[in-house]
Amino acid sequence: MEDQxxxxxxxxxxxTVFECVIHYIHDSRDRxxxxxxCRRWHDIDAMTRKHITIAFCYTTTPGQLxxxxxxxxxxxxxxxxRAAMFNxxxxxxxGYVTPWVEEIARSFRCLNAIHFRRMIVRDSDLxxxxxxxxxxxxxxxxxxxxxxxxxxLLHIGRSCRGLRTLFLEESTIxxxxxxxxxxxxxxxxxxxxxxxxxxxxxxxxxxDLELIARNCRSLVSMKISDIEILDLAVFFSAATxxxxxxxxxxxxxxxxxxxxxxxxxxxxLGLAYMGNNEMPIVFPFASRLKKLDLLxxxxxxxxxCLLIQRCPNLExxxxxxxxxxxxxxxxxRYCKRLRRLRIERGADEQxxxxxxxxxxxxxxxxxxxxxxxxxxxxxxxxxITNAALECIGxxxxxxxxxxxxxxxxxxxxxxxPLDNGVLALLRGCCHKLRRFALYLRPGALSDVxxxxxxxxxxxxxxxxxxxVGESDEGLLEFSRGCPSxxxxxMRGCCFSEQALAKAVLxxxxxxxxxxxxxxxxxxxxxxxxMARPFWNIELIPARKVAVPxxxxxxxxxxxxPAHIIAxxxxxxQRTDFPDTVxxxxx
Amino acid sequence: MSRSxxxxxxxxxxxxxxxxxxxxxxxxxxxxxxxxxxxISKLNPDLLKTVIASGSSNQTPTGNGNFLPSKASTPKxxxxxxxxxxxxxxxxxxxxxxxxxxxxxxxFDVPRHKAENILxxxxxxxxxxxxxxDLKLAASSNDQPQLLQTLNGDLPIFRRKSLQRFxxxxxxxxxLVSPYSCADYVQT
Numbered sequence: 052m053e054d055q056x057x058x059x060x061x062x063x064x065x066x067t068v069f070e071c072v073i074h075y076i077h078d079s080r081d082r083x084x085x086x087x088x089c090r091r092w093h094d095i096d097a098m099t100r101k102h103i104t105i106a107f108c109y110t111t112t113p114g115q116l117x118x119x120x121x122x123x124x125x126x127x128x129x130x131x132x133r134a135a136m137f138n139x140x141x142x143x144x145x146g147y148v149t150p151w152v153e154e155i156a157r158s159f160r161c162l163n164a165i166h167f168r169r170m171i172v173r174d175s176d177l178x179x180x181x182x183x184x185x186x187x188x189x190x191x192x193x194x195x196x197x198x199x200x201x202x203x204l205l206h207i208g209r210s211c212r213g214l215r216t217l218f219l220e221e222s223t224i225x226x227x228x229x230x231x232x233x234x235x236x237x238x239x240x241x242x243x244x245x246x247x248x249x250x251x252x253x254x255x256x257x258x259d260l261e262l263i264a265r266n267c268r269s270l271v272s273m274k275i276s277d278i279e280i281l282d283l284a285v286f287f288s289a290a291t292x293x294x295x296x297x298x299x300x301x302x303x304x305x306x307x308x309x310x311x312x313x314x315x316x317x318x319x320l321g322l323a324y325m326g327n328n329e330m331p332i333v334f335p336f337a338s339r340l341k342k343l344d345l346l347x348x349x350x351x352x353x354x355x356c357l358l359i360q361r362c363p364n365l366e367x368x369x370x371x372x373x374x375x376x377x378x379x380x381x382x383x384r385y386c387k388r389l390r391r392l393r394i395e396r397g398a399d400e401q402x403x404x405x406x407x408x409x410x411x412x413x414x415x416x417x418x419x420x421x422x423x424x425x426x427x428x429x430x431x432x433x434x435i436t437n438a439a440l441e442c443i444g445x446x447x448x449x450x451x452x453x454x455x456x457x458x459x460x461x462x463x464x465x466x467x468p469l470d471n472g473v474l475a476l477l478r479g480c481c482h483k484l485r486r487f488a489l490y491l492r493p494g495a496l497s498d499v500x501x502x503x504x505x506x507x508x509x510x511x512x513x514x515x516x517x518x519v520g521e522s523d524e525g526l527l528e529f530s531r532g533c534p535s536x537x538x539x540x541m542r543g544c545c546f547s548e549q550a551l552a553k554a555v556l557x558x559x560x561x562x563x564x565x566x567x568x569x570x571x572x573x574x575x576x577x578x579x580x581m582a583r584p585f586w587n588i589e590l591i592p593a594r595k596v597a598v599p600x601x602x603x604x605x606x607x608x609x610x611x612p613a614h615i616i617a618x619x620x621x622x623x624q625r626t627d628f629p630d631t632v633x634x635x636x637x
Numbered sequence: 638m639s640r641s642x643x644x645x646x647x648x649x650x651x652x653x654x655x656x657x658x659x660x661x662x663x664x665x666x667x668x669x670x671x672x673x674x675x676x677i678s679k680l681n682p683d684l685l686k687t688v689i690a691s692g693s694s695n696q697t698p699t700g701n702g703n704f705l706p707s708k709a710s711t712p713k714x715x716x717x718x719x720x721x722x723x724x725x726x727x728x729x730x731x732x733x734x735x736x737x738x739x740x741x742x743x744x745f746d747v748p749r750h751k752a753e754n755i756l757x758x759x760x761x762x763x764x765x766x767x768x769x770x771d772l773k774l775a776a777s778s779n780d781q782p783q784l785l786q787t788l789n790g791d792l793p794i795f796r797r798k799s800l801q802r803f804x805x806x807x808x809x810x811x812x813l814v815s816p817y818s819c820a821d822y823v824q825t
Contacts, residue, residue, distance in 0.1 A: 137795040221799050249799050323803075324810070347803045371800075396796055398804050459794060490794065517794075543792040568792045612792065 113154035156183035177203030208234030373408035383421025440472030444479025454488035470500030490517030498525025505532025523550035530554035548577035
């Protein structure tokens with residue numbers, strides 16, 4: 052009797068009440084949980100969800116997305132595996148946006164923000180998008196995409212006058228001319244963010260940038276390709292609202308750059324090819340800087356020290372390992388508000404980077420003890436100890452994303468294996484850690500260490516593991532843990548196909564796996580152990596690839612060992628794969 | 638990631654550098670590599686081939702010994718071939734085939750008999766099609782499992798595309814002689 056009364060009360064609650072409440076629920080995982088309660092809540096969620104991220108484009112179809120979220124306003128789609136950013140995936144592997152753009156043009160009337168990441172985009176796709184969305188399109192991000200030219204961008208520049216964000220970073224774009232930027236400059240007055248950073252678009256006129264600065268009073272972020280900084284003096288004086296700037300180069304005499312005055316609100320900066328002589332132009336406003344990108348600068352260790360000590364408000368730093376242990380000690384002393392730190396791998400060639408420019412346990416310990424608010428930390432180290440990892444676990448209680456790569460320059464690392472250090476790190480950070488990468492060398496992490504990773508990463512959703520473990524046993528122990536692991540990437544493993552397949556079955560949350568370098572058999576039969584409904588398995592068999600060598604001088608034919616990509620999908624087997632990809636069809 | 642390598646110490650660099658620190662040695666070896674390149678490119682190619690071919694077919698350490706090629710004539714100042722073997726870490730991987738030619742260094746990780754094939758083709762004077770021919774051989778041959786075995790432990794860490802391009806561009810800029818950097822030298 053009482054149950055019936057309760058049920059009536061529930062069914063009597065008007066939808067509008069819940070619709071008001073649901074607008075306060077933003078996190079996609081919370082929304083996911085809400086949508087599973089009952090059909091009405093599922094439908095209300097579907098009608099009110101503003102943004103969807105499809106982490107891997109082959110898990111579903113445009114039609115399925117439309118059926119559930121017809122009034123979607125913002126979509127993010129990711130295509131190629133992350134390994135594509137490291138030149139490991141064939142260019143024509145897949146991730147075509149065409150079927151998605153066609154559906155967007157046909158049916159998604161409310162969609163105004165689109166973000167494609169690591170996908171193949173054609174000029175015809177951009178033309179269709181421009182024609183169908185037109186002035187309604189507010190955000191377009193072609194992030195590490197390829198397959199299109201400046202002609203495609205011309206359509207966007209002409210037809211999308213409502214565009215607030217155009218983001219093209221690291222995309223491979225065929226350059227015909229600079230007309231696309233000119234059109235954008237002529238037609239747009241609401242642009243807030245423009246980025247063609249790290250593209251090879253050099254045929255751009257700085258006069259068009261000046262026009263954009265004058266017309267778009269809300270311009271807040273501009274990141275460009277290789278344009279001489281002196282040519283941007285007028286741009287900088289016009290862009291009064293600018294907070295972020297990246298790119299450019301310095302080809303003139305250092306003294307001339309002191310005449311360039313930067314916008315008053317500029318607090319995020321990344322000047323490419325900035326050397327020791329040009330660095331002082333940053334000093335007048337260095338204390339205002341919240342974000343500093345030195346990845347493409349020409350600074351040595353001492354320069355880093357001189358610059359960083361002037362930036363007490365720094366929250367984000369990206370640089371190469373030329374910063375060295377000494378630079379990291381300075382960072383730890385002066386930049387107490389640091390939240391994100393990325394230390395990439397510089398040149399290996401002798402003479403191209405500072406000899407002091409290596410990061411070891413000394414730098415790790417300094418940062419661990421000094422930058423307690425760090426949430427994201429990616430670092431390439433040349434040497435490491437267990438003590439350094441323990442120190443990270445002890446002090447860094449806010450770490451949610453940690454990535455360590457042990458470089459192979461130093462032949463002998465004394466304090467191996469790193470089992471105990473990794474254990475201490477994970478136990479210390481276990482509550483907040485969501486993303487974890489550990490790329491080592493054979494012998495650096497034993498099966499015991501691999502088991503520790505499984506046992507002590509309760510909330511980790513993404514992992515990249517390189518050269519870890521000793522035997523299949525280690526992998527199987529690992530896969531008994533990791534209860535939240537959704538996406539796993541592994542490289543250089545000693546595991547057999549059978550063990551890999553068994554591990555996949557044991558990882559309860561796993562929905563995507565990428566793997567390169569394992570004990571492959573001729574036919575890949577043992578992988579069938581992981582065959583199950585909705586689970587797609589694709590191979591990229593071992594092949595030889597011609598890649599430019601480190602110096603860009605010679606083309607080296609190198610071996611590219613077999614990849615396995617396996618993922619859950621509601622879309623069935625994909626049909627757009629190239630010759631280099633072999634789906635395991637069951 | 639150590640593997641057995643056959644190093645040709647033409648100029649007895651090992652003995653000279655034994656007093657330096659480990660890292661210093663590492664850097665010196667790389668620098669002297671380039672010096673060696675220039676000289677080797679002027680050596681008799683027949684001699685070079687013979688030395689490399691016998692080096693790759695000879696797995697067991699023979700200790701320091703003088704090796705004089707039997708076929709070619711030997712002038713007095715001919716470099717001495719002293720095989721130096723790094724400790725083998727238990728795997729059966731064959732040493733890489735390193736070719737110095739015309740100022741370039743290229744390293745191939747191929748099985749022994751393929752290395753010999755490449756050298757034979759080079760002797761016949763075939764152009765760049767060697768690489769594509771070898772590609773086809775690799776794809777269809779029976780010893781693919783063996784190829785796969787040798788690859789597994791030996792994956793170099795790849796760099797991000799964006800950084801790779803920057804490092805190449807930076808090198809290009811440095812090799813271009815800019816008038817302003819010359820001016821610096823003149824002033825100091």
